[in-house]
Amino acid sequence: MSAPWPLDEQLCFALYSANMAMQRTYKPMLDRLGLTYPQYLALLALWEEDGRTIGAIAQRLGLESSTVTPLVKRLEASGMVVRERDPQDERQVRVRLTPTGDELRNQCGCLAEEVTARSGMTVERLCGIRDDIRGLRRVLDQGPDQGGAA
Incomplete structure (x- = not known):
């Protein structure tokens, strides 16, 4: 069995550190808008297709529904989205942009x-x-x- 490659030669570390640098780059811009990076990603998913379910947002972002639910609740508390039960399937929660959340799209462009x-x-x-x-x-x-x- 061979020894692991040094950290700087690991693809996983290059991707991880690039992701962290990307989030640090976005942070001051998103702070001005009152958003976290995960909230921004959830909004991007809704700007693509408004009215997605929590599960569909989670799938689009590669996250678990249990991770998406609290961030959508925070977006709702800030007036960006509303959550509503799907009339066709009460088990599903649909997330819809408010006019404030839709307007934010222009500021994020x-x-x-x-x-x-x-x-x-x-x-x-x-x-x-x-x-x-x-x-x-x-x-x-x-x-x-x-x-x-x-």
Whole structure:
């Protein structure tokens, strides 16, 4: 059995530390809007498709419903969203944007542009990195029993 690679040679650490740096970059911008990074991601999911269920938001973000519920409750307390039981299935809770939450979309439009500018990379380069990471996630999500890498 061989020794583990040094930390700086670990892909997992590179991804983890890049994620932490990304969150630190977004934090002051989101603080001005009164949002946390997970709340911002939940809003992005709702801006894509308003009226998603808690479960659908969780699935879209790759989180557990039990993680999404408290952050949606905080968004509701701040007036960004409302939660309502689905009339077709009372077990489902749908989340809908309020006018305040919908308006926030316009204020968040420039965040990705600011992050792109801070990176010093072209949009094309960043899109290539994003696509590579998506491909890695797809393979890892498949797992070893479903054709993914061992």
